[in-house]
Amino acid sequence: MGSLQKLIRMRGIHRNSSLDTFEMWKLELGILGSTFAQRALLAGLMSAIISGTMGAFLVQRRLSLLADSLAHTSFGGIALGLFLGVNPLLSALLVSILGATTLSELRRRTTLTGDAMTAVIFSSGLALGVIVVSLGKGFTVNVFGFLFGSILLVGIEDLLVTVVILLAVLLGIGSFYKELVYMIFDEDSARASGIPVTALDYLLIGLASAAVVGSIRAVGVLLVSALIVMPNLAAAAVARSFKESIFVAQAFSVISVLIGILVSFHLNLAGGAAIAVSAILIYVGTVVFKQAWVKFSSRSVLARNNLTQNPVQ
Numbered sequence: 001m002g003s004l005q006k007l008i009r010m011r012g013i014h015r016n017s018s019l020d021t022f023e024m025w026k027l028e029l030g031i032l033g034s035t036f037a038q039r040a041l042l043a044g045l046m047s048a049i050i051s052g053t054m055g056a057f058l059v060q061r062r063l064s065l066l067a068d069s070l071a072h073t074s075f076g077g078i079a080l081g082l083f084l085g086v087n088p089l090l091s092a093l094l095v096s097i098l099g100a101t102t103l104s105e106l107r108r109r110t111t112l113t114g115d116a117m118t119a120v121i122f123s124s125g126l127a128l129g130v131i132v133v134s135l136g137k138g139f140t141v142n143v144f145g146f147l148f149g150s151i152l153l154v155g156i157e158d159l160l161v162t163v164v165i166l167l168a169v170l171l172g173i174g175s176f177y178k179e180l181v182y183m184i185f186d187e188d189s190a191r192a193s194g195i196p197v198t199a200l201d202y203l204l205i206g207l208a209s210a211a212v213v214g215s216i217r218a219v220g221v222l223l224v225s226a227l228i229v230m231p232n233l234a235a236a237a238v239a240r241s242f243k244e245s246i247f248v249a250q251a252f253s254v255i256s257v258l259i260g261i262l263v264s265f266h267l268n269l270a271g272g273a274a275i276a277v278s279a280i281l282i283y284v285g286t287v288v289f290k291q292a293w294v295k296f297s298s299r300s301v302l303a304r305n306n307l308t309q310n311p312v313q
Helices: 003-010 021-031 035-060 064-084 088-109 114-135 140-148 156-175 177-185 187-192 197-219 224-238 242-267 271-309
Strands: none
Touching (some): 035 177, 035 242, 064 088, 064 114, 088 197, 156 177, 177 197, 224 271, 242 271
16 A cells, blocks of 8 residues: 555545545645655655756766666665664665775776676675665565655655755766766767866766665665666757756656656555656657657658659649
8 A cells, every 4th residue: 555545544534436536636636735745746856856967977978777786786775774773865875885986996997897897786785785684673664665665755854865965966067067078978088188087987976876865765776777767868869969968857857756756646556666657658758759750850851852853833
């Protein structure tokens, strides 16, 4: 049973034949005015902006799988935080940054391929989380909330952590935007131009770690890559420039979150899964629309050319 239905039952309201669809929508929209729903919306919107911003750089740098790897690495930090009684998002952030830094060092100091290094960090963080969960007793339910997302259960501390992550991402990207764009499009030329590529790479991976942790409450460890990658793939299909793709991706992410929350309310679905599916459907719809538009434009141009070459006498 979803969080909305639990709240309804606690208030003595049941889904029954006396309530038609319109009345249920009114009830659910009314619940959006409650504190827990406002926190969910705020956390979701901030997560959408974070993921839309960072995802653009990760996708362009061909590090899409890094988001999934960092998410699974952060699971170890989440389990550790629950075990020690500290905020799981803070411990997840520390472990995720540690894993990302280790990944960068392995890439520079060893001959391991990118996918092999990702697998090392991926499995290490996940194994740590499983071990801590097996040692701890009584917080399994909380772990499931982080694995699959529990946006309706966002607390004040979670909001504060997400706010800090949002500010860090926007400040980091805004301060070094030109250098980061130069690096992700042409790393060799950026290095030759004197840009501190190594430091910027650490910054990018560190911000990616923060972005992943900032989106975990919304969609969960297992689905966080969908919110980071899918809106940016959709944006890349329609945007005319890299900067424009960032804003389009942010918009797609926000739409995915809003649709996901409303659908999860109405259909009693897991919020994280609903948000992820919304992002996937937006990507599919964008690709289909783009292909249809290209075909239509091509036929229009061909028709005009034929008309020009063979004018009606």
